[in-house]
Amino acid sequence: MAEMTVQIVTPDGIRYNHKASFISIRTPDGEMGILPNHVNLIAPLEVHEMKIRRTDHDSHVDWVAVNKGVIEVKDNVVTIIADSAERDCDIDLSRAERAKVRAEKELAEAEKAHRVDEMERAKIALQRAINRIRVGNHL
Template identity: 50%
Template sequence: MAEFKVNIVTPAGIVYDHRASRVVARAVDGDIGILPNHSPIIVPLTINAVRVTRVSIDAEDWIAVNGGILEVRNNVCSIVADSAERARDIDLERAFEEKHRAEEEIKRLDAQKQNKDARLAEISLHKAINRISVSKHKK
């Protein structure tokens, strides 16, 4: 079976490093699928799940990625992100608390017409929802 290396790195360190047969991520222009021997490419990612089909265990890993850059070169798919969490590492209670805080902040800022701050709160909300969604794929 053809395979390639996948690694996800954040400022805190390596979050993911395995062999895979497929990666699916959400780029700014839509979903992108990466297979072995993919042409070199660099694309910006949105806040969303990255799905990695592992070779060694014949299973799919889910990682919550909060934006970043995906690069493919020489059968290596690298993702550099501000933050990323594997489904198994997500603290679901904390994610729901962050979601609630962001929703309350959006309501407060909308009432005050604070558009820039409201946009930041919307980003926080999207990150929390992404983490909650990915956490459903724990193994």
């Protein structure tokens, strides 16, 4: 079976490093599937839930909450450099739910006061919290 190495790196170090037969990611242009022997590529990433079909563990699927970043595909090595990334098994759902409530409150307050910068920060925080909840529920 053809495979590729998938590595996810954040400022905290390597968060993921496994062999895979398929990954699904989201760029500003939309969803993208990557298979082994994919053409070389560099693209920005959106906040999204990344699906990774591993070649070990009987084609187990890993879900990773990726918060923006860049993907590089070259010679069957997929490297993702992200602001942050969390595997489904590492997400604390109650913490993610609290972050969602907090972001919703901050967004409402910023909208009421017409503070554009705070609105943008709150929207991003809300998007990240929802993404973490979605990924955490894959368990």
